Amino acid sequence: MHLFFVLTLALSSATCVRGYCFVSAGDIAHGGKCALQNGTLIDVGTEVTYADKCERCICIAAHSGSVLSCCGYGISGGAFAPVPGCKITTEEDGCTMRLVREDDETKNC
Numbered sequence: 285m286h287l288f289f290v291l292t293l294a295l296s297s298a299t300c301v302r303g304y305c306f307v308s309a310g311d312i313a314h315g316g317k318c319a320l321q322n323g324t325l326i327d328v329g330t331e332v333t334y335a336d337k338c339e340r341c342i343c344i345a346a347h348s349g350s351v352l353s354c355c356g357y358g359i360s361g362g363a364f365a366p367v368p369g370c371k372i373t374t375e376e377d378g379c380t381m382r383l384v385r386e387d388d389e390t391k392n393c
């Protein structure tokens with residue numbers, strides 16, 4: 285039963301483009317700021333991009349203080365269904381996705 289659920293989830297997520305997001309709870313002691321993983325405090329409305337992880341975080345105001353909302357983008361933005369004769373590659377930034385022909389990577393699919 286559990287395995288069936290996991291399989292169903294894996295199959296359905298492969299058929300559509302779906303990003304992942306997560307929020308880290310804010311701390312009211314930060315006074316309207318959000319703490320990054322490295323301890324740096326950023327103001328509400330400030331966006332930080334982690335190009336190495338293809339992840340973008342923004343500090344948003346919440347009723348209990350502020351929360352850091354992070355989302356994957358590009359290649360980290362979700363699961364992608366393979367198209368016959370095509371393959372997925374990335375731009376030089378390693379995040380932006382491109383669908384190219386399997387037999388000729390210089391041509392878009």
Ligand SMILES: *[C@@H]1O[C@H](CO)[C@@H](O)[C@H](O)[C@H]1NC(C)=O
Nearest residue numbers: 320321322323324332333334
């Ligand atoms: C923490 O990370 C942010 C975003 O990458 C960066 O702008 C900031 O300089 C870093 N701070 C320290 C102390 O490394």
